[in-house]
Amino acid sequence: MDTPPPNTLQRWLTGPRVGPLPSHAEMPPPKLSFEFFPPKNEKLEQDLWACIRRLEPLGPRFVSVTYGAGGSTRARTHETVARIVKETSLTPAAHLTCVGATREEVDEVARDYWAAGVRHIVALRGDPPAGAARYEPHPGGYAQAEDLVRGLRRIADFDISVGAYPETHPAALSPDSDLDFLKRKIDAGATRAITQYFFDTDVYLRFLDRCLAKGITVPIVPGILPVSNFAQVKRFSAMCGASVPAWLEKLFEGLEEDEGTRRMVAATVAAEQVRLLQANGVDEFHFYTLNRPDLTYAIAHILGARPKQG
Numbered sequence: 001m002d003t004p005p006p007n008t009l010q011r012w013l014t015g016p017r018v019g020p021l022p023s024h025a026e027m028p029p030p031k032l033s034f035e036f037f038p039p040k041n042e043k044l045e046q047d048l049w050a051c052i053r054r055l056e057p058l059g060p061r062f063v064s065v066t067y068g069a070g071g072s073t074r075a076r077t078h079e080t081v082a083r084i085v086k087e088t089s090l091t092p093a094a095h096l097t098c099v100g101a102t103r104e105e106v107d108e109v110a111r112d113y114w115a116a117g118v119r120h121i122v123a124l125r126g127d128p129p130a131g132a133a134r135y136e137p138h139p140g141g142y143a144q145a146e147d148l149v150r151g152l153r154r155i156a157d158f159d160i161s162v163g164a165y166p167e168t169h170p171a172a173l174s175p176d177s178d179l180d181f182l183k184r185k186i187d188a189g190a191t192r193a194i195t196q197y198f199f200d201t202d203v204y205l206r207f208l209d210r211c212l213a214k215g216i217t218v219p220i221v222p223g224i225l226p227v228s229n230f231a232q233v234k235r236f237s238a239m240c241g242a243s244v245p246a247w248l249e250k251l252f253e254g255l256e257e258d259e260g261t262r263r264m265v266a267a268t269v270a271a272e273q274v275r276l277l278q279a280n281g282v283d284e285f286h287f288y289t290l291n292r293p294d295l296t297y298a299i300a301h302i303l304g305a306r307p308k309q310g
């Protein structure tokens with residue numbers, strides 16, 4: 001007699017088991033940081049400050065402010081960071097790049113930050129200006145992020161974060177050489193790395209294994225990008241070497257004109273991602289907020305973050 005096909009419940013009960021995800025009740029509060037970009041005009045400035053005020057009560061370890069391509073936002077980044085120091089309870093981190101400036105100019109920016117009370121720099125090489133075929137160090141400038149880290153160490157006792165690429169920097173010779181350069185940035189004095197965003201949790205976890213095998217022991221904080229505009233993320237990912245899994249595309253399929261549903265899907269996707277990371281022991285998260293607080297707030301809440309009193 002033929003064995004009857006399994007009924008629905010049998011199929012469910014014999015399927016692969018994943019997890020367990022930690023119980024929400026047992027989750028220790030995560031360590032959070034939030035990234036903003038400096039505003040281009042008055043309206044965007046209001047949006048940014050509404051975003052900062054909304055996220056401030058969650059008590060992040062730090063909030064970072066990006067430095068526009070080619071140093072184009074030098075003044076605006078500085079103003080934003082200085083205002084965060086003066087007007088909020090937050091600890092700011094200023095992004096700083098090597099592009100388009102001499103060492104002396106970059107050093108001066110760093111000294112200004114130190115004088116303004118800023119103690120944390122996110123030190124980056126920066127991307128070539130739009131239209132340039134490839135990155136060329138500025139004559140007399142810092143060539144790579146590693147050199148910038150060393151320069152900052154000479155200036156003051158900054159806390160220094162650097163960038164890391166779980167899917168390998170697009171210009172790297174190989175994944176292994178990219179990791180060697182990450183190690184060099186850390187050996188030069190960086191205290192943590194923050195990753196490019198990724199959507200496939202396995203990619204990040206395998207990257208941690210490779211970092212550890214190289215002797216890297218500082219935190220490699222996952223960069224989390226809540227996807228509010230899928231089409232834009234897809235374009236940007238192609239430039240920065242982050243892969244967009246087919247399942248993610250499928251999730252946003254047909255929602256081009258439906259922002260409300262898109263946002264709910266985005267929150268669910270990011271919440272699943274961070275819960276999976278938490279289940280794997282990760283307890284620090286850096287959110288690319290894109291100056292929009294709601295998705296980040298909701299996801300941080302799911303992670304166990306609650307507004308601090310007072």
Ligand code: FAD
Pocket residue numbers: 065066067068069070095096097122123124125126127128144145146162163164169170171172173177178179181182185194195196223
């Ligand atoms: P590096 O670590 O210097 O590496 C860049 C490439 O050069 C890699 O391929 C690496 O393998 C190779 N390399 C490194 N050292 C050497 C060496 N000594 N010799 C030869 N090759 C070497 N960009 C901005 O303009 N403004 C920002 O505010 C900003 N914020 C960012 C924040 C985060 C968390 C991340 C991950 C990226 C950010 N970027 C920003 C983008 C970043 O500037 C680009 O990805 C840039 O192309 C690389 O910067 P890096 O500091 O990671 O480079």
